[in-house]
Amino acid sequence: xxxPEVPYKLSIIGYWSDPEEPPEWSRGLPDPxxxxxxxxxxxxxxxxxxxRRGKVFRTFMGLSQCRICGESLGCQELTDGQWAWPGGLxxxxxxxxxRLPEEFLEVSQDSxxxxxxxxxxxxSELFLEGxxxxxxxxxxxxxxxxxxxxxxxxxxxxxxxxxxPANYPVSLEEAQLISQGLSHETWQARIEEVMGRWxxxxxxxRVSGTIYLQKCPGRVLECRxxxxxxxxxxxxxxxxxxxxxxxxxDGSWGAARILGVHPEAxxxxxxxxxxxxxxxxxxxxxxQGAPQLGWVTSHPDGATSFITPQTDEHxxxxxxxxxxxxxxxxxxHDGRSEDRCS
Numbered sequence: 001x002x003x004p005e006v007p008y009k010l011s012i013i014g015y016w017s018d019p020e021e022p023p024e025w026s027r028g029l030p031d032p033x034x035x036x037x038x039x040x041x042x043x044x045x046x047x048x049x050x051x052r053r054g055k056v057f058r059t060f061m062g063l064s065q066c067r068i069c070g071e072s073l074g075c076q077e078l079t080d081g082q083w084a085w086p087g088g089l090x091x092x093x094x095x096x097x098x099r100l101p102e103e104f105l106e107v108s109q110d111s112x113x114x115x116x117x118x119x120x121x122x123x124s125e126l127f128l129e130g131x132x133x134x135x136x137x138x139x140x141x142x143x144x145x146x147x148x149x150x151x152x153x154x155x156x157x158x159x160x161x162x163x164x165p166a167n168y169p170v171s172l173e174e175a176q177l178i179s180q181g182l183s184h185e186t187w188q189a190r191i192e193e194v195m196g197r198w199x200x201x202x203x204x205x206r207v208s209g210t211i212y213l214q215k216c217p218g219r220v221l222e223c224r225x226x227x228x229x230x231x232x233x234x235x236x237x238x239x240x241x242x243x244x245x246x247x248x249x250d251g252s253w254g255a256a257r258i259l260g261v262h263p264e265a266x267x268x269x270x271x272x273x274x275x276x277x278x279x280x281x282x283x284x285x286x287x288q289g290a291p292q293l294g295w296v297t298s299h300p301d302g303a304t305s306f307i308t309p310q311t312d313e314h315x316x317x318x319x320x321x322x323x324x325x326x327x328x329x330x331x332x333h334d335g336r337s338e339d340r341c342s
Contacts, residue, residue, distance in 0.1 A: 011083050026212070055078060068095075163195060166216040167217075200213060254271050256271070256323050260283055268319075
C-alpha cells in the first residue's frame with residue numbers, strides 16, 4: 001500500500017486517567033466511573049458489534065486492566081478507519097455501561113458502516129510505552145499511514161464529567177501569566193477556562209495540541225507546562241552558567257553537573273550524595289564513540305550520566321527538578337543505587 005501524502009487521522013476514544021498519576025501529568029482523561037449511565041439495549045448491542053469488528057492497527061507490550069473491576073484486558077487498538085479505540089473498550093461498555101461520544105454512536109448504529117479502502121491493507125504495528133503515557137513505534141523506520149488524535153475525546157469528556165479543582169488553585173489571570181512567561185517565539189501555551197477547568201492550547205512551530213487540566217496551584221501548572229515546553233533556541237545556556245544554576249539544587253539527593261560539551265549537546269553527570277565527581281580521564285574515556293542523545297549509563301558508585309540537548313534556563317531547571325525526584329526514588333535505605341526508570 002502506498003503511503004498517502006497526508007496520513008489519515010484516527011479520532012481515538014476510550015482512554016482513562018491513571019489514579020496513581022500526579023495531577024501535573026494530567027491530559028484531561030476521565031475516570032470511567034464518571035461516565036457510567038443508562039443505555040438503550042438495542043443501541044448498546046450495535047455499539048458492541050461495531051467495537052468487535054474493528055481492525056487491529058496497533059499492538060502494545062503487556063495487558064491493561066479495567067479501572068473499575070481490575071479484569072485483565074487486551075493490548076491492542078482497533079479502528080474503523082475514522083475512529084480508534086483500545087480493545088478493552090467493549091468491556092467497559094458491556095460490563096460497566098460506560099457512555100461514549102454521540103458522534104461515535106451514530107457511526108456504530110449502521111449495520112454496514114463505510115470501510116475506507118486503505119483500511120483493507122492495513123497491518124498492525126508494534127508500539128512501546130514510555131513515561132507519562134508516551135508511546136513510540138518499535139520500528140522507527142516504518143512510515144505509518146495514520147496518526148491518532150484524542151482532541152474529540154478530551155473535548156467530549158470535559159463536557160460530560162464533573163470538574164474537580166485542586167485546593168487553592170490560582171486564578172485564570174495568574175495561570176495565563178505563568179503560560180505567557182514560559183512561552184517564546186516558537187513555542188506558545190495559551191490557557192482558557194472551559195467547563196470548570198483549564199484548556200491548554202500548546203503550539204510548536206506549525207504543530208498544535210490541546211489538553212485539559214483541573215484548576216490547580218501555580219506550581220503544579222508550571223510543572224505541567226514545563227513538561228511540554230520546548231527550549232528557546234535564542235536563549236540556550238552556556239555550560240558554565242548551567243553549572244552555576246545546578247549548584248543551587250545540590251542537596252541530600254545528590255548533585256548534577258555538565259562535564260562535557262558536544263555540538264548542541266551536554267554530557268550530564270548525576271552524583272550520589274556520598275559519591276565523588278569523576279576524573280577528566282574517566283569522562284574522556286566514556287565519551288569516546290560519540291554516544292547518542294538519550295544514552296544513559298549507570299556507574300558502580302550509584303551515579304548516572306547521560307547526553308541531553310543544550311537547553312535554556314527554564315528547561316534546565318525542570319531537568320534538575322526531575323533528576324531530584326528520580327534520585328530520591330533511586331537511593332534505597334543502604335544508599336545503594338536502584339534501577340532508574342527512564
